[in-house]
Amino acid sequence: MKPSFLKATLAIVQKDLAAEFRSRELLTAMLTFSVLVILIFNFALDLNIDVRQKVTAGVLWTTFAFAGTLGLNRSMAVEKDRGCMDGLLLAPVDRSAIFFGKAISNLAFMLIVEAIVLPLYAFFYNEFRIFQLEFIAVLLLGSIGYIAVGTLLSAMAVQTRTREILLPILLFPIVVPVLIASVLASGAIIIGAEFSEIRAPLNLLIVYDVIFIAVSFMFFDFIVEE
Amino acid sequence: MQKKPILLTILDVLSIIAIGVATYFALVFAPTELVMGEVQRVFYFHVGTGWVALLGFIIASIAGIAYLISKNMMWDRFGLAAVEVSAMFFLITIILGSIWARPAWNTWWTWDVRLTTAAITELIFIAYFMLRQGIEDPEKRARFGAVYTLLGGLSAPITFMVIRLFRSIHPVVVGNPSAAAQGGFDMSPDMRNTLFVALIAFTILFIDFIWHRVRLGGLQEKVEQLKLKTLGE
Amino acid sequence: MIEVTKLIKRFGLKTILRGLDFQVQPGEFVALLGPNGAGKTTFLRILASLSKPSLGNVKVAGYSLPNQSAQVRAKLGVVSHLPLLYPDLTAEENLQFYARMYGIPNSQARITQVLQLIGLENRRKDLVRTFSRGMSQRLAIGRAILHEPEVILFDEPYTGLDQDASVMLDDVLRTVASHGRTVVMTSHDLIRAEALATRFDVLSRGVITASINKSDLKNNNVLDFYKQALEN
Numbered sequence A: 001m002k003p004s005f006l007k008a009t010l011a012i013v014q015k016d017l018a019a020e021f022r023s024r025e026l027l028t029a030m031l032t033f034s035v036l037v038i039l040i041f042n043f044a045l046d047l048n049i050d051v052r053q054k055v056t057a058g059v060l061w062t063t064f065a066f067a068g069t070l071g072l073n074r075s076m077a078v079e080k081d082r083g084c085m086d087g088l089l090l091a092p093v094d095r096s097a098i099f100f101g102k103a104i105s106n107l108a109f110m111l112i113v114e115a116i117v118l119p120l121y122a123f124f125y126n127e128f129r130i131f132q133l134e135f136i137a138v139l140l141l142g143s144i145g146y147i148a149v150g151t152l153l154s155a156m157a158v159q160t161r162t163r164e165i166l167l168p169i170l171l172f173p174i175v176v177p178v179l180i181a182s183v184l185a186s187g188a189i190i191i192g193a194e195f196s197e198i199r200a201p202l203n204l205l206i207v208y209d210v211i212f213i214a215v216s217f218m219f220f221d222f223i224v225e226e
Numbered sequence B: 001m002q003k004k005p006i007l008l009t010i011l012d013v014l015s016i017i018a019i020g021v022a023t024y025f026a027l028v029f030a031p032t033e034l035v036m037g038e039v040q041r042v043f044y045f046h047v048g049t050g051w052v053a054l055l056g057f058i059i060a061s062i063a064g065i066a067y068l069i070s071k072n073m074m075w076d077r078f079g080l081a082a083v084e085v086s087a088m089f090f091l092i093t094i095i096l097g098s099i100w101a102r103p104a105w106n107t108w109w110t111w112d113v114r115l116t117t118a119a120i121t122e123l124i125f126i127a128y129f130m131l132r133q134g135i136e137d138p139e140k141r142a143r144f145g146a147v148y149t150l151l152g153g154l155s156a157p158i159t160f161m162v163i164r165l166f167r168s169i170h171p172v173v174v175g176n177p178s179a180a181a182q183g184g185f186d187m188s189p190d191m192r193n194t195l196f197v198a199l200i201a202f203t204i205l206f207i208d209f210i211w212h213r214v215r216l217g218g219l220q221e222k223v224e225q226l227k228l229k230t231l232g233e
Numbered sequence C: 001m002i003e004v005t006k007l008i009k010r011f012g013l014k015t016i017l018r019g020l021d022f023q024v025q026p027g028e029f030v031a032l033l034g035p036n037g038a039g040k041t042t043f044l045r046i047l048a049s050l051s052k053p054s055l056g057n058v059k060v061a062g063y064s065l066p067n068q069s070a071q072v073r074a075k076l077g078v079v080s081h082l083p084l085l086y087p088d089l090t091a092e093e094n095l096q097f098y099a100r101m102y103g104i105p106n107s108q109a110r111i112t113q114v115l116q117l118i119g120l121e122n123r124r125k126d127l128v129r130t131f132s133r134g135m136s137q138r139l140a141i142g143r144a145i146l147h148e149p150e151v152i153l154f155d156e157p158y159t160g161l162d163q164d165a166s167v168m169l170d171d172v173l174r175t176v177a178s179h180g181r182t183v184v185m186t187s188h189d190l191i192r193a194e195a196l197a198t199r200f201d202v203l204s205r206g207v208i209t210a211s212i213n214k215s216d217l218k219n220n221n222v223l224d225f226y227k228q229a230l231e232n
Helices: A005-023 A025-044 A049-081 A084-090 A097-127 A133-157 A163-189 A195-224 B006-029 B039-070 B071-107 B112-132 B136-165 B189-230 C040-047 C069-074 C092-099 C108-115 C135-145 C164-175 C188-196 C222-231
Strands: C002-010 C012-024 C028-035 C054-059 C062-067 C076-079 C151-155 C184-185 C199-204 C209-215
Touching: A005 A025, A005 A097, A005 C092, A025 A049, A025 A097, A049 A084, A049 A097, A049 A163, A084 A097, A084 C076, A097 A133, A133 A163, A133 A195, A133 B136, A163 A195, A163 B112, A163 B136, A195 B136, B006 B039, B006 B189, B039 B071, B039 B112, B039 B136, B039 B189, B071 B112, B071 B136, B071 B189, B112 B136, B112 C222, B136 C002, B136 C188, C002 C040, C002 C151, C012 C040, C012 C164, C028 C040, C028 C188, C040 C069, C040 C184, C062 C069, C062 C184, C069 C076, C069 C222, C076 C135, C092 C108, C092 C135, C108 C135, C108 C164, C135 C164, C164 C184, C164 C188, C188 C222, C199 C222, C209 C222
Parallel strands: C028 C184, C028 C199, C076 C151, C151 C184
Antiparallel strands: C002 C012, C002 C054, C054 C062, C199 C209
16 A cells, blocks of 8 residues: 655655646745846946956855745745645655655756746846756756755744744855856856866865765654654 | 663763863863963864864765765764754854854954864754755655765865965964964963863764764654554554 | 543643643543533644643554654544634635645545535635635634544534534534534533533543433433532
8 A cells, every 4th residue: 555755755855846836826926036136236236247256156055045945935934724635644655755746846946937937047047058058057066955954944933823934044054165166157157267176165065965864864754753 | 662771871971071171171270360360261062063173074075985985874863863963063163152252352253264174164054954855755855865865075175274374363373373363372281181181072962963973863763663664554 | 532541741840731641532522511621622732732731641543642743643633723724725625735744545435525515515616715614613623634534533623613613513513513523612611512522521620520421410400410520
């Protein structure tokens, strides 16, 4: 009777995507927010050609980091509000399948937002150097690390009295390495640096991803038990 | 009510004496550094507090693992004590560092590796306190607290490494006599001894503080227990 | 079917369950009565493997908790006062999702069967967010019995239902219980409990203080029994 780990994970991902494509609440919020942040940066930093060269990576990553917390919060609140998390925990599946299911859906939402925001940014600022394979790879690696920790911490935050407002405070100091390494690497890629220059931050990103996927996977049980 | 252990009282006295001795060494015994002058003396306390702050952070992570394995509330009190004491010493370290940085680097603050990592660690601690505050059930509070300290303990070293990718201007004093970074200096034997005394003094003070805080946590729990008993439920 | 001995549950310093003993034979329908804060919900959450016992032995459907919780969960259906349903999915999609989580073979036929049983067949393509409280609750029951559990736990299933919805729920509950299933239900509503249950237990101050079979009840009056149990 017990479904395999893979099937349970897949069921959760498909459920999340189906619900989201119907309501589009989470993606709309994340996208609108992202565009707003970029708009604000435009005037706050006066994004002319010289400035843009240096700050493109930073602006994009700040945008994704902030928009990401909206998605993470919403995705976990959906489970908590009507007791659905209990429903998941009652199913005869490994708890870690629940973690992976939620993490993969969260990653999907994050990547969808990135896939829409990047062309918009390129269009607004005539910055097409962001469409490089290396840039996309860094974006993917950074998003994975961010979402792994974010999914775990959102499951934690949703169970506290302060709920949503706690997530960014818990999350940002822990994902600082991801953000810095991603900005470093993607910034270097935009100005066409040698691969040797981006190797160090790239390695750190990979190390972070591996460690935190493993740890979040191990700790999820401690977060949902009672 | 359990009485304060005699050993703890002895430790109290010992830490006062130790800090007194360390102060004497730092302010009087140690020679004045040639280039930077008197302000360099703050260095002994800066390193002393920084050392115990780091020690507290590591102990908190170990206590976190121990709690998750044993589920013994004793470890939670220990972990909380370590985080609180460590947070205080990190703050003192940062302030002392910036007093020294003003004349040495001509700025109160730089985004240097150690400085930034210390600041981020301080933010992790604040998040930890906020997390605990938002949870009623003590067992869940302990569990979440332990998980969060461990996440912090794992990410802080990576943060350090990532920031080091930006060029550091923090002087590497110990174990690197030819410190190329500005503000570095060679330590004379007297300076070394003074630093050694400061490290021991702060370690004693640190143990004293942790002990007090763990004991306080235990007493708090007793008070709660008595309250529940007298209220009948 | 359910065996609980000397169960203790603490939340921090507060002790909710204090050495509770509780046995249920297969096929029994036990109504768990008791004042608010007596620990009924906590107890059901422990039986449901959602909460871990601090001390004591708990066996459900032949497996012990918390060590064999995956086996227990496969044989268990739970209905709480929250629906455990996704508002942005249709009734059918909700059941499909849970069917996959339970690894139910040939799920489409089973889903149709369940929808018929709870009387929501004509609403199968509607979003759950458009459902009334009563319909949500019936679907929640459908969700809980989808995998044909041997043991069913109901935690205050009547919360927030109007009269009509309650009557409809009565029918569903009776059908669900009639297949030789073992049921434990907590409820404030003594009249509804009386109509459905075969046994009445009173949980007060963290222990079972009284237990009686329906056949032994004087004048079929649960209220008297309940009052007396609380006074002792």
